[in-house]
Amino acid sequence: MIPCSVFIVAQDEANNIERVLRSVSDFAQVLVVDSGSTDNTVALAEAMGAEVIHQDWLGYAGQKQFALSLCQQDWVLNLDADEALTPECIAVIKQTIIRNDIAALRFARNDIFMNQLPNKWMKKPNNLRLYRRQLAHFDTSEQVHESAIVEGKEIRTQVAFTHFGYNRIDALVAKNNLYSSFRAEDKFARNKRPSLIKLALVLPFTFLQKYFLQGRITNGKRGLILATIDAFYAFLKEAKLWEKYLVDSDPNKKSK
Structure with a gap:
């Protein structure tokens, strides 16, 4: 067995949970x-041999911090169910x-998109997923796009895991x-002021x-669709x- 703990935060992931658990079947601890x-996620995970713990939702970062606290190996790997x-x-x-x-x-x-892997010319996202347990924690004030904060040297690999979500x-x-709402709330809570120039140009x-710069153009129709969706997400935030x-804040704090 690989001496590493895997933790997966999940809810209603019956369509995905077996695939991810099958991919980590050789790890010393697998925690869901x-x-x-309300579907059969729990039954499927238990049938695959995972340790399943119930925890009411604490937010993305809070839930992962809780899962991290249950890991037993020195190294931990975080994956999503998809x-x-x-x-x-x-x-x-x-x-x-x-x-x-x-x-x-x-x-x-x-990222699988419309049943196709990205081609080799497209720039791929990257995620920090493997780290030493005692050197890592999550910032529970972040609502979305949470990532572990790790004290120590980080390295990168061009080897990619697969994301189906x-x-x-x-x-x-x-x-x-959903995520754009969370990001706006996080920025608002930190008194981040909106910018009219950014709204117009983002x-x-x-x-x-x-x-162009990240190579979506090389992926045909899929690349055009994906670049447009990504741009609209930036605008939504x-x-x-x-x-x-303009709407939700105290009238005395409204932007002119």
């Missing part, structure tokens, strides 16, 4: 923290956890709508960045921050 599934490791990922993990000079490993991420347009747009600038000031 379920926040109240993700899966490849054999190449497992090989890199084995090479990493025997080293004494690093604290964390950041992976590339292959953005495969369909409706799922991606629904997540963007959509076209993001589209150009994604489509700024628009919803304006909404917080």
